[in-house]
Amino acid sequence: MQLAGVFNIAMEPKAERVWADGCYDMVHYGHANQLRQAKTFGKKLVVGVHTDEEIRLHKGPPVFTEVERYRMVRGIKWVDEVVEGAPYCTTVETLDRYNCDFCVHGDDITRTSEGTDTYEEVKNAGRYRECKRTEGVSTTDVVGRMLLLSRAHFTRDEWIEKHKEDARTLATHNDAASPWTDVSRLIASSRTLEEFSQGNKPKPGDKIVYVSGAFDLFHIGHLSFLEKANVLGDYLIVGILSDHMVNSYKGENHPLMNLNERVLTVLAYKCVNQVIIGAPYDVTDEMIDQFNISVVAQGSRVPHHEVDGVDPFAAPKRRGIFQIIDSKSDMRTEVIIKRIFDRREEFEQRNRTKFEKEKKINGHNGV
Incomplete structure (x- = not known):
C-alpha cells in the first residue's frame, strides 16, 4: 500500500x-x-x-x-x-x-x-x-558527540605535551584512536561511492591537482580551500587521511567523523572530482606518477604537521609542483567545537528537546 x-x-x-x-x-x-x-x-x-x-x-x-x-x-x-x-x-x-x-x-x-x-x-x-x-547521522548526533567531551580533549598542544611521544610512531599503536570513529551506523558500499562520485574520470590532458587532509566536521574553511585548489587545474583529487593517522597528530578524540563519513561529505561537493580513501600521509614520487598529478597544494591557514622531522611534501617540492593556497577563511574544526562549548547548555537543551519531540511522534505512530 x-x-x-x-x-x-x-x-x-x-x-x-x-x-x-x-x-x-x-x-x-x-x-x-x-x-x-x-x-x-x-x-x-x-x-x-x-x-x-x-x-x-x-x-x-x-x-x-x-x-x-x-x-x-x-x-x-x-x-x-x-x-x-x-x-x-x-x-x-x-x-x-x-x-x-x-x-x-x-x-x-x-x-x-x-x-x-x-x-x-x-x-x-x-x-x-x-x-x-x-540512517546513522544527524546534526543532533554530531553535536552530541562533542557535548560528551571536555574542551581539553580537543586541545592538540595539551595532548602532545601530555603524551610526549612521536606522532608518527603513535599512528602504528592501537591506543591512537578516537572513541567516535566506531559509533557511526553508516554502511558504506561501492554503490554509494559511485552515486556520490557520479563516475567522474579525468580526461586525457587534464591537469590533475592533489590535496590531502582530515576534513573532519566539514566546514566553510574546507570548502573555500577546495574551491581554490580546484581552479589550479582541471581535475581535483582529495586524499582523506585515515582515522588512525588523524588521531595520531590531532589528539585523543579526533576525528569526530569516521573515514567513511568524511569521504562521502567531501565527495558530495562540486569542486571535488575524486577521493583517495585512507590516503598516505606522505605524497611520494610513486603516488605522483600513479595519479599523474601536476599540482600538489596545501593550505596556509592550517597547522603544518611535519611528523618525525619528515616533510610529507618533500617529493612535490623537489619536483617543483607544490603550491600554497590561502583559503581566505580562518574557520577550523576547533572553532566549531569552541562554538558549541561556549553555548553548551543551549545545545544540550536543543538535543533534549529534539529527543522528546521524536519520542512523542514515535509514540503516536505506535513505534
Whole structure:
C-alpha cells in the first residue's frame, strides 16, 4: 500500500523544478544524500535554507551561521539554486513563487515549535514527495558527540605535551584512536561511492591537482580551500587521511567523523572530482606518477604537521609542483567545537528537546 504523499519516481516523469528545504546545519553526508535523492525527481533542484532566527525559534541555536550554510549548500553537486531565508513551513505559495512542481523531503517528520507538521499544506495539496532519510547521522548526533567531551580533549598542544611521544610512531599503536570513529551506523558500499562520485574520470590532458587532509566536521574553511585548489587545474583529487593517522597528530578524540563519513561529505561537493580513501600521509614520487598529478597544494591557514622531522611534501617540492593556497577563511574544526562549548547548555537543551519531540511522534505512530 502506498502512503499518502509518497510517490514512486518510476511511475511519473521528471518534473522541471523540484523543491527541497531545511536547516542544513553542520552540513554532512546525510544532507548531501537527501539532496542527491531529491534531484532524481526533477531536472532542476531548488533548495531553500532557513535563517538563524527561524531555526532558533523551532529547534534551538544553529552551529553554522546562515551565511555559512547558504554557501555550504550551494557547493553541493546536486543543487542548482539556493533560496536564502526560506520559510520554516513549506507552503504552496512558496512552491509557486519558485516555479516548483512539488517538494521532496526525507521520511522523517519535522515539526514547528508548536508541533505542526511543516509539510502539512503541501501534503494536502498533493505536492509532496518523499525520499529515504540517511540512517546513522544527524546534526543532533554530531553535536552530541562533542557535548560528551571536555574542551581539553580537543586541545592538540595539551595532548602532545601530555603524551610526549612521536606522532608518527603513535599512528602504528592501537591506543591512537578516537572513541567516535566506531559509533557511526553508516554502511558504506561501492554503490554509494559511485552515486556520490557520479563516475567522474579525468580526461586525457587534464591537469590533475592533489590535496590531502582530515576534513573532519566539514566546514566553510574546507570548502573555500577546495574551491581554490580546484581552479589550479582541471581535475581535483582529495586524499582523506585515515582515522588512525588523524588521531595520531590531532589528539585523543579526533576525528569526530569516521573515514567513511568524511569521504562521502567531501565527495558530495562540486569542486571535488575524486577521493583517495585512507590516503598516505606522505605524497611520494610513486603516488605522483600513479595519479599523474601536476599540482600538489596545501593550505596556509592550517597547522603544518611535519611528523618525525619528515616533510610529507618533500617529493612535490623537489619536483617543483607544490603550491600554497590561502583559503581566505580562518574557520577550523576547533572553532566549531569552541562554538558549541561556549553555548553548551543551549545545545544540550536543543538535543533534549529534539529527543522528546521524536519520542512523542514515535509514540503516536505506535513505534
